[in-house]
Amino acid sequence: MEIAAINTVSVAPQSRVLSNTFSRKLGSVSSLSLRSIEREYRVGSARLRVSVASSSSMDAVTAEKTSPSSFLENRESKKVLHFVKYHGLGNDFILVDNRDSSVPKITQEQVAKLCDRNFGVGADGVIFAMPGVNGADYTMRIFNSDGSEPEMCGNGVRCFARFIAELENLQGKHSFTMHTGAGLIVPEIQDDGQVMVDMGIPILKAQDVPTKLPGTKGESVVQAELVVDGVTWNVTCVSMGNPHCITFGTKGGPNLKVDDLNLPEIGPKFEHHEMFPARTNTEFVEVLSRSHLKMRVWERGAGATLACGTGACALVVAAVLEGRANRLRFAACVIYMHTDLELCIGHGETEMHGGSAGRTTGDRVEAGGQPYLHDGSCGSCLLRISTALSVHGH
Numbered sequence: 001m002e003i004a005a006i007n008t009v010s011v012a013p014q015s016r017v018l019s020n021t022f023s024r025k026l027g028s029v030s031s032l033s034l035r036s037i038e039r040e041y042r043v044g045s046a047r048l049r050v051s052v053a054s055s056s057s058m059d060a061v062t063a064e065k066t067s068p069s070s071f072l073e074n075r076e077s078k079k080v081l082h083f084v085k086y087h088g089l090g091n092d093f094i095l096v097d098n099r100d101s102s103v104p105k106i107t108q109e110q111v112a113k114l115c116d117r118n119f120g121v122g123a124d125g126v127i128f129a130m131p132g133v134n135g136a137d138y139t140m141r142i143f144n145s146d147g148s149e150p151e152m153c154g155n156g157v158r159c160f161a162r163f164i165a166e167l168e169n170l171q172g173k174h175s176f177t178m179h180t181g182a183g184l185i186v187p188e189i190q191d192d193g194q195v196m197v198d199m200g201i202p203i204l205k206a207q208d209v210p211t212k213l214p215g216t217k218g219e220s221v222v223q224a225e226l227v228v229d230g231v232t233w234n235v236t237c238v239s240m241g242n243p244h245c246i247t248f249g250t251k252g253g254p255n256l257k258v259d260d261l262n263l264p265e266i267g268p269k270f271e272h273h274e275m276f277p278a279r280t281n282t283e284f285v286e287v288l289s290r291s292h293l294k295m296r297v298w299e300r301g302a303g304a305t306l307a308c309g310t311g312a313c314a315l316v317v318a319a320v321l322e323g324r325a326n327r328l329r330f331a332a333c334v335i336y337m338h339t340d341l342e343l344c345i346g347h348g349e350t351e352m353h354g355g356s357a358g359r360t361t362g363d364r365v366e367a368g369g370q371p372y373l374h375d376g377s378c379g380s381c382l383l384r385i386s387t388a389l390s391v392h393g394h
């Protein structure tokens with residue numbers, strides 16, 4: 001099933017009578033008295049859903065539907081999936097209000113199509129805000145852009161928090177509990193709108209990451225050797241609820257220069273390596289100083305992303321374990337991803353904060369690939385969209 005750009009174009013009252021030109025593209029037409037009708041049509045490569053509402057009969061045109069129904073219609077006739085796009089440092093997600101059901105509104109296959117940056121909306125994943133379980137206020141389920149479901153997502157949690165604040169019209173400082181695949185998470189929305197998340201205690205036991213690599217520091221995998229395409233890398237493995245493989249370079253090699261990496265080539269070879277039975281996220285790290293690290297990430301199920309919250313936490317833990325960064329609580333490590341992200345390593349737990357979470361409303365995506373209307377406080381998202389579309393209205 002092909003998913004073209006599915007947009008909703010409400011035909012405003014003053015333009016109810018569609019032009020002949022428009023009608024010609026729609027195939028055979030007939031004039032009808034219309035009450036309120038919604039149809040989906042193919043216009044060029046895009047599919048348009050035209051909803052024409054009228055309280056009285058009028059001359060207008062409609063046509064036989066010319067394209068197979070979209071997945072949105074298969075679910076419930078004519079139900080439009082409303083969404084809001086958020087990003088955390090450019091790690092972008094489609095957020096869906098699913099608080100009325102414990103069943104996601106779309107399937108994993110449809111998630112993958114929706115995340116496609118050419119034939120869908122485009123995102124690193126889809127996040128569903130669902131009813132809480134076991135006493136939690138909410139449940140977060142997240143699906144990567146390949147449709148796989150990870151246990152946890154740090155930037156996703158920050159976007160989720162801002163989404164809930166919008167849905168519940170929360171003002172000022174707030175926190176709430178959310179059930180995730182990695183357990184209970186309590187995001188804190190600060191007065192300035194930033195979101196701080198205690199990401200919990202990292203998991204180091206090899207079999208719990210999980211990795212088949214043998215422990216090198218007790219049961220922890222620290223600076224172990226991993227052969228990828230005949231090259232031996234030194235890696236440290238950490239789980240933040242989801243698996244991460246962190247490398248600062250090859251065995252005996254120079255300090256890694258992450259800008260020189262061919263990520264699309266090397267990333268999948270780590271992701272699908274036999275030593276990672278659940279696949280893995282991989283962080284390639286360049287040490288600038290004991291408090292400044294530079295990272296590029298190849299995510300499990302999503303590929304190269306601009307940022308990764310759990311990845312940032314995992315790499316700071318790895319840097320401390322390898323003696324490359326300070327452990328002191330307030331010697332925060334600033335990770336250069338797309339924008340700075342500051343992490344504090346406390347006595348075991350990892351806190352993450354910083355980096356704005358921006359939003360773009362999906363129900364206002366305009367027809368024909370016109371720009372997202374953007375209330376952008378989110379520079380990086382603005383930057384990315386502006387390279388693909390001319391951005392206006394922000």
Ligand SMILES: N[C@H](CCC[C@H](N)C(=O)O)C(=O)O
Pocket residue numbers: 091144149150151152153154155156242243281299300301302305307308309310311
């Ligand atoms: N971007 C996310 C990580 C998603 C991890 C996902 N790719 C997986 O399969 O674990 C973050 O900010 O933590």
